[in-house]
Amino acid sequence: MLKVDHLSVAYGGLTALSDICLEVRAGELVSVVGPNGAGKSTLFKAISGVVRAGSGSVTFEGEDILQTRPFQRAHAGIAHVPEGRHVFPAMSVQENLEMGAYALADARKREELFERIFALFPILAERRRQYAGTLSGGEQQMLAIGRGLASAPKLMMFDEPSMGLAPAVADTIFERIAQLHKEDGMTILLVEQRVAEAMENCDRGYVLQTGRIVMSGTYEELSSDDNVRRAYLGM
Amino acid sequence: MGPTVEHLLQTLSTGILVGCLYGLLCVGLAFIFGIMRVINFAQGDFMMLGMYIAVGVTLSFLGFLGASAPFVAALIAGIVMFLLGYLLHLLLISRTTGMRMSTELDSHQSQLILTLGVALFLQNGMLFLVGSAPLAQISSLSYSAWQIPLLYDDVSAVFINKARFLDALAAVLISVCLFALMRYTRMGKSLRAAAEDPEAALYMGIDVDKAHRIAFGLGAAIAGIAGGLIVLYYPAQPYVGLDFIIIMYAGVVLGGMGSVEGAFWGGMTIGLVQQLATLVIPLQLQNAAIFVVFVLILLVRPNGLFGRSVERA
Ligand SMILES: Nc1ncnc2c1ncn2[C@@H]1O[C@H](COP(=O)(O)OP(=O)(O)OP(=O)(O)O)[C@@H](O)[C@H]1O
Ligand SMILES: [Mg+2]
Numbered sequence A: 001m002l003k004v005d006h007l008s009v010a011y012g013g014l015t016a017l018s019d020i021c022l023e024v025r026a027g028e029l030v031s032v033v034g035p036n037g038a039g040k041s042t043l044f045k046a047i048s049g050v051v052r053a054g055s056g057s058v059t060f061e062g063e064d065i066l067q068t069r070p071f072q073r074a075h076a077g078i079a080h081v082p083e084g085r086h087v088f089p090a091m092s093v094q095e096n097l098e099m100g101a102y103a104l105a106d107a108r109k110r111e112e113l114f115e116r117i118f119a120l121f122p123i124l125a126e127r128r129r130q131y132a133g134t135l136s137g138g139e140q141q142m143l144a145i146g147r148g149l150a151s152a153p154k155l156m157m158f159d160e161p162s163m164g165l166a167p168a169v170a171d172t173i174f175e176r177i178a179q180l181h182k183e184d185g186m187t188i189l190l191v192e193q194r195v196a197e198a199m200e201n202c203d204r205g206y207v208l209q210t211g212r213i214v215m216s217g218t219y220e221e222l223s224s225d226d227n228v229r230r231a232y233l234g235m
Numbered sequence B: 001m002g003p004t005v006e007h008l009l010q011t012l013s014t015g016i017l018v019g020c021l022y023g024l025l026c027v028g029l030a031f032i033f034g035i036m037r038v039i040n041f042a043q044g045d046f047m048m049l050g051m052y053i054a055v056g057v058t059l060s061f062l063g064f065l066g067a068s069a070p071f072v073a074a075l076i077a078g079i080v081m082f083l084l085g086y087l088l089h090l091l092l093i094s095r096t097t098g099m100r101m102s103t104e105l106d107s108h109q110s111q112l113i114l115t116l117g118v119a120l121f122l123q124n125g126m127l128f129l130v131g132s133a134p135l136a137q138i139s140s141l142s143y144s145a146w147q148i149p150l151l152y153d154d155v156s157a158v159f160i161n162k163a164r165f166l167d168a169l170a171a172v173l174i175s176v177c178l179f180a181l182m183r184y185t186r187m188g189k190s191l192r193a194a195a196e197d198p199e200a201a202l203y204m205g206i207d208v209d210k211a212h213r214i215a216f217g218l219g220a221a222i223a224g225i226a227g228g229l230i231v232l233y234y235p236a237q238p239y240v241g242l243d244f245i246i247i248m249y250a251g252v253v254l255g256g257m258g259s260v261e262g263a264f265w266g267g268m269t270i271g272l273v274q275q276l277a278t279l280v281i282p283l284q285l286q287n288a289a290i291f292v293v294f295v296l297i298l299l300v301r302p303n304g305l306f307g308r309s310v311e312r313a
Helices: A040-048 A072-076 A093-103 A107-120 A122-126 A137-149 A167-183 A195-200 A219-223 A226-233 B005-035 B043-061 B063-091 B104-130 B162-184 B186-196 B198-203 B208-230 B241-255 B260-280 B283-300
Strands: A002-011 A014-024 A029-033 A055-060 A078-081 A155-159 A187-192 A204-209 A212-218 B145-149 B157-161
Touching: A002 A040, A014 A029, A014 A040, A014 A212, A029 A040, A029 A167, A029 A195, A040 A078, A040 A155, A040 A187, A072 A078, A072 A093, A078 A137, A093 A107, A093 A137, A093 B186, A107 A122, A107 A137, A107 A167, A122 A137, A137 A155, A137 A167, A167 A187, A167 A195, A187 A195, A195 A219, A204 A219, A212 A219, A219 A226, B005 B043, B005 B157, B005 B162, B005 B186, B005 B208, B005 B241, B005 B260, B043 B063, B043 B104, B043 B208, B043 B241, B063 B162, B063 B208, B104 B241, B145 B162, B157 B162, B162 B186, B162 B208, B162 B260, B186 B198, B186 B208, B198 B208, B241 B260, B241 B283, B260 B283
Parallel strands: A029 A187, A029 A204, A078 A155, A155 A187
Antiparallel strands: A002 A014, A002 A055, A204 A212, B145 B157
């Protein structure tokens, strides 16, 4: 479904990603793990077009999306749930979800999706009229996920959904993402600092370090690797 | 001896009518400055262009419309100014906004210089084209008034100038349409989203560049319409924008940045203060009164009259 081929990105003179190759197949949950500053968010931003790719290609469902304008990528079926949530603070929960559905023309489908979102996160239904800026961090993260879901995406990209959340709330978020994967068959690309949780549910994973992919494989392969165990799993 | 009741009511009604137009002017700037955070020095000159366009089209081909001609002309001025604003943003302003600039301060400095340049260009361009003689929209409405008798005696009455009243009515109608557009329509919501968080808006599939152009165009259009209305009682000259630009910024800040409704009430407040001040202090100090009230209000409510804090405390 998504294929990143020899992608390189630089900020000014500073190389943030070099020669990244990565693939997500339909129905998979793929994790990308790596330390701070490894370039995980940069990878997502390059896929979404917020930062410009230096070289390489990104193919989504057979189409080279680097050739399309950034806003068109949501219309193509990619939902990016960004690091730090980025909800629209002065808009209500309902309006945030409507903006999530901006790329979705079908009104009936939209109602269905809203119901699904409210089933996953009942608190959002309760807070429909509240300004998103006044939600708690966990609620904002739920809203950011719901907003991503509202466009009926084919691929969802989550950038550190547990960032800054209490462990119990983070657990709920992970559960919901796993649920989306299992029950809805959603294809997911996940970046996480909490490596153990991110690895647990994933079909495959990539380890990113200072802009390079240093390892990839299934959960079993990665978790049996001594370096990964020591660096990320604390074992 | 204080002002008579008659005088007070007369001033109050004038204040409200003027306030409606200031409100509309502030709504226009709210799109550009309050929402998009673009500092536009040329906003007063957009209004000035609107005045000339409205007078121009009335004189050249709207004569057959009679008394309604100035209002149709104001709308035409708005459409022309929308296109002009849209193009100006596309060609110039967009170079000073968004991700090309590393910080907001950076982009504000370039916007300041750029729009000051546009302002000077428009002022001197018009001076070159039409000269400095003031030009007014000639309409019978400007010289006639409704007389509203006050019932407490047989002689007192308040005069409502017809042009000012219809101007104010048009200003309110247009403002209400804009509030509804921003609050309820998909396009309005996407403009707000693109202003609040351009990056997230992009992830939603909103064409953020286009949204910013549309917002800038709308801001310019409203200035154009307001100019077309105001020229019914305030003559145009190439530097007329300078008389209004401060009022616009004060109104937007007073109403609370980011709120289109707030900007309207900010403008209304300034209109009222400006007129009511004439009751107690000399006419020349009218504008000083505005700033005294401006500072007082911001002392008590730093977020403006209608500014609200949506961040968690
Ligand atoms: N806008 C930018 N301008 C310049 N350098 C940047 C910019 N954004 C990121 N970088 C640099 O690129 C590198 C990768 O950053 P990125 O945000 O992708 O890391 P990350 O893996 O997401 O880290 P974290 O886990 O902390 O979120 C870092 O060295 C960072 O300093
Ligand atoms: Mg990151």
